[in-house]
Structures are given as structure tokens and as C-alpha cells.
Amino acid sequence: MSAAPARARVPTDARTVSVFCAGCRTRLLRYRKGGDGGLVKIRRERIAEDFTDGDLRCPRCGQTFARERGPGGGPAFLIGGKVFTRGLRRR
Ligand SMILES: [Zn+2]
DSSP: OOOOOOOSSOOTTOEEEEEEETTTOOEEEEEEEOSSSOOOEEEGGGEEEEOSOSSSBOTTTOOBOEEEOOTTSOSEEEEOSOEEEESSSOO
8 A cells, every 4th residue: 555645625524434346345446434324425526546437337347336316416426235345433
């Protein structure tokens, strides 16, 4: 892992979580998530790193893991339960 410099403008309650494909365990995104609770939707401007081609599909198995909300629905994507996250909770 390369040590990226800390960036400003990240909410203090945000943590970076890694999002993986539930089917083949490929890492899809690193995402700055605020608050607690599960990851239900994602916003593009909060994506810290995108390992996909930007088409919301797993680059390895081709599964679509998120959907746009539709035209005019805002810049959020709904996660369809096809991913799992790491880093959300401490053990
Ligand atoms: Zn996959």
C-alpha cells in the first residue's frame, strides 16, 4: 500500500472503508463513509479510489453491484447487497 497524503475536506466522522464484490471478493472501491450504519448507497464524490472502470460493475466477474438512482435522482448509487465492506467496524 502506498501512503497517500491526508486530504482536507473529509468529514471528521468519515472512515475509509473498502468495498468488495461478494461474488469473487475483488476489491471494488475505497469509500469515505460518514456516520454509522451499513453501506446502503454510495455517492460518487465520496469514492476515495475506484478499482472498477467506473461502470459500477465488478471488473473480474462482471456483476453489477450498484445502480444509479435514475435520471434526476441525484449523484447516489444504491448498493444491491452484492458487496461486503471492511473497515466499518472495529473488532
Ligand atoms: Zn466480482
